[in-house]
Amino acid sequence: MRVVRLLRLRAALTLLGEVPRRPASRGVPGSRRTQKGSGARWEKEKHEDGVKWRQLEHKGPYFAPPYEPLPDGVRFFYEGKPVRLSVAAEEVATFYGRMLGHEYTTKEVFRKNFFNDWRKEMAVEEREVIKSLDKCDFTEIHRYFVDKAAARKVLSREEKQKLKEEAEKLQREFGYCILDGHQEKIGNFKIEPPGLFRGRGDHPKMGMLKRRIMPEDVVINCSRDSKIPEPPAGHQWKEVRSDNTVTWLAAWTESVQNSIKYIMLNPCSKLKGETAWQKFETARRLRGFVDEIRSQYRADWKSREMKTRQRAVALYFIDKLALRAGNEKEDGEAADTVGCCSLRVEHVQLHPEADGCQHVVEFDFLGKDCIRYYNRVPVEKPVYKNLQLFMESKGPRDNLFDRLTTTSLNKHLQELMDGLTAKVFRTYNASITLQEQLRALTRAEDSIAAKILSYNRANRVVAILCNHQRATPSTFEKSMQNLQTKIQAKKEQVAEARAELRRARAEHKAQGDGKSRSVLEKKRRLLEKLQEQLAQLSVQATDKEENKQVALGTSKLNYLDPRISIAWCKRFRVPVEKIYSKTQRERFAWALAMAGEDFEF
DNA sequence: GGCACTGACTCAGAAATATCCTT
DNA sequence: CAAGGATATTTCTGAGTCAGTGC
Numbered sequence: 042m043r044v045v046r047l048l049r050l051r052a053a054l055t056l057l058g059e060v061p062r063r064p065a066s067r068g069v070p071g072s073r074r075t076q077k078g079s080g081a082r083w084e085k086e087k088h089e090d091g092v093k094w095r096q097l098e099h100k101g102p103y104f105a106p107p108y109e110p111l112p113d114g115v116r117f118f119y120e121g122k123p124v125r126l127s128v129a130a131e132e133v134a135t136f137y138g139r140m141l142g143h144e145y146t147t148k149e150v151f152r153k154n155f156f157n158d159w160r161k162e163m164a165v166e167e168r169e170v171i172k173s174l175d176k177c178d179f180t181e182i183h184r185y186f187v188d189k190a191a192a193r194k195v196l197s198r199e200e201k202q203k204l205k206e207e208a209e210k211l212q213r214e215f216g217y218c219i220l221d222g223h224q225e226k227i228g229n230f231k232i233e234p235p236g237l238f239r240g241r242g243d244h245p246k247m248g249m250l251k252r253r254i255m256p257e258d259v260v261i262n263c264s265r266d267s268k269i270p271e272p273p274a275g276h277q278w279k280e281v282r283s284d285n286t287v288t289w290l291a292a293w294t295e296s297v298q299n300s301i302k303y304i305m306l307n308p309c310s311k312l313k314g315e316t317a318w319q320k321f322e323t324a325r326r327l328r329g330f331v332d333e334i335r336s337q338y339r340a341d342w343k344s345r346e347m348k349t350r351q352r353a354v355a356l357y358f359i360d361k362l363a364l365r366a367g368n369e370k371e372d373g374e375a376a377d378t379v380g381c382c383s384l385r386v387e388h389v390q391l392h393p394e395a396d397g398c399q400h401v402v403e404f405d406f407l408g409k410d411c412i413r414y415y416n417r418v419p420v421e422k423p424v425y426k427n428l429q430l431f432m433e434s435k436g437p438r439d440n441l442f443d444r445l446t447t448t449s450l451n452k453h454l455q456e457l458m459d460g461l462t463a464k465v466f467r468t469y470n471a472s473i474t475l476q477e478q479l480r481a482l483t484r485a486e487d488s489i490a491a492k493i494l495s496y497n498r499a500n501r502v503v504a505i506l507c508n509h510q511r512a513t514p515s516t517f518e519k520s521m522q523n524l525q526t527k528i529q530a531k532k533e534q535v536a537e538a539r540a541e542l543r544r545a546r547a548e549h550k551a552q553g554d555g556k557s558r559s560v561l562e563k564k565r566r567l568l569e570k571l572q573e574q575l576a577q578l579s580v581q582a583t584d585k586e587e588n589k590q591v592a593l594g595t596s597k598l599n600y601l602d603p604r605i606s607i608a609w610c611k612r613f614r615v616p617v618e619k620i621y622s623k624t625q626r627e628r629f630a631w632a633l634a635m636a637g638e639d640f641e642f
Numbered sequence: 643g644g645c646a647c648t649g650a651c652t653c654a655g656a657a658a659t660a661t662c663c664t665t
Numbered sequence: 666c667a668a669g670g671a672t673a674t675t676t677c678t679g680a681g682t683c684a685g686t687g688c
Contacts, residue, residue, distance in 0.1 A: 238679090241680075316651085367681095369646095447682075451682090464683085519670095592655065600653090
């Protein structure tokens with residue numbers, strides 16, 4: 042009730058222009074839109090501050106299909122004896138059973154949380170029998186799901202086609218909404234099915250039961266005068282509201298972390314495209330401020346105030362190393378990970394001299410998603426001296442920047458530039474790095490394949506800067522070996538061609554006629570071609586090796602201004618499809634519409 | 643008037659699925 | 666040319682950022 046009242050109040054105030062709501066208050070950029078051919082779809086937003094839409098109509102979310110009990114032949118065993126489970130308990134048992142081969146099921150925390158939550162779903166009699174997970178045998182359940190997956194794989198072409206069409210029908214029915222008169226694609230129109238929570242790293246809640254979401258849990262957001270979505274038969278929505286200061290269509294509270302989950306638009310929608318564009322424009326604006334900001338934080342390294350010094354050193358790391366802001370986390374609620382502001386003394390080591398450099402800082406900590414950040418960086422002397430000072434008389438678990446929070450840092454940044462926050466530095470440095478790398482690596486005379494390789498190299502430099510990692514693909518070793526075999530074969534071909542060329546040369550010397558001359562020429566060209574192919578292959582191998590543990594996708598999708606890539610494609614005659622897949626081109630439609638070959642970030 | 647909490651949004655790698663390529 | 670394996674793309678949902686709110 043109070044929420045509704047507050048929203049109305051806020052709406053009334055925003056109409057009067059008194060409450061500058063956040064993202065929109067920075068305004069949709071337009072001033073820099075100097076590139077040719079900006080489509081009407083990407084014209085300046087007409088809404089007043091904070092208002093995201095005038096009309097929003099949709100079908101509501103699609104719910105997970107109801108649980109299908111196991112066939113009679115699939116049994117669960119306790120202490121070696123088959124136990125027939127109630128439907129509720131059986132459903133949760135299948136969540137575990139199907140994960141049997143997974144590493145999660147070997148982790149003590151996962152097992153403990155699962156068992157604890159599972160027992161809550163059991164009937165009293167079941168709870169009396171099933172008292173230890175170690176005595177549970179899910180192997181038949183596991184096999185059942187493995188077989189089911191295998192059966193799906195070998196379906197006939199017709200059956201596969203049928204499944205595909207069903208998915209498409211679902212997409213058509215639930216996958217779109219109308220926003221301000223335009224049909225827009227929804228990102229995640231399916232409610233997350235129940236299952237076991239899969240936290241990353243050492244998450245204290247891994248294995249907990251993620252309950253099934255019912256219409257009664259779901260809040261719908263749509264315009265008052267639109268066709269209100271129908272809840273599934275016999276059910277009701279938790280609430281239907283009409284808040285046009287937010288972009289979500291439906292929301293529910295997730296049972297493990299007690300956080301809100303949303304149904305939102307697809308990245309290819311106009312709304313998402315505009316915010317992405319705005320994000321890059323903010324980062325581009327930083328270009329005009331960054332020199333001044335840098336000289337200021339350098340000056341602040343010598344500030345009399347400890348708070349200011351800490352802020353200046355932290356900002357230096359955020360700028361130089363592209364660290365994330367690092368909000369505080371409630372301990373016990375999530376894995377122990379940190380970002381810049383939440384670094385602890387134990388995460389840095391100071392080396393007066395290392396790797397032939399002076400004043401080296403060694404970082405070793407777990408960042409977002411428990412991805413390890415390890416880096417040894419030479420820093421300027423005042424930074425080093427400050428770090429020594431910050432670490433003085435502190436224990437390893439103490440905060441390195443004890444006088445700094447992300448809030449105070451961002452407040453400071455906001456004063457330096459409108460719309461500036463810590464994460465803008467990541468966007469800025471990622472994009473500017475791509476632009477510089479492309480400039481340094483691309484040769485106009487290269488083949489398309491070589492240019493794409495250069496692009497991937499540039500992309501990789503950014504991914505490494507942002508510490509975007511992936512697990513080495515399971516197929517890596519094998520595919521690397523295949524490539525090496527190919528290289529070996531090519532080397533032999535080259536050797537063979539070289540020998541033939543030598544013979545042809547001798548032949549020509551002896552004969553001196555036109556025929557032997559043309560044979561010589563042919564052999565020469567063949568050798569050249571093979572050598573080129575060999576070079577290509579070995580470059581490919583290097584590329585593969587270097588990319589083994591680097592994830593390029595995240596930076597490509599979120600940090601690199603797509604206009605840089607599009608301009609590069611145009612300038613060097615590389616088809617844009619070689620760089621962006623179909624969905625990526627849809628996501629970056631705004632950029633394709635406006636970036637010419639002379640675009641500069 | 644700082645600070646804990648929370649809502650709404652972006653960004654993250656794994657897993658699932660589709661497509662391509664080889665045999 | 667079909668099978669099946671490798672690779673590319675898409676989906677999924679967890680994990681961050683950051684400002685507003687209320688005490």
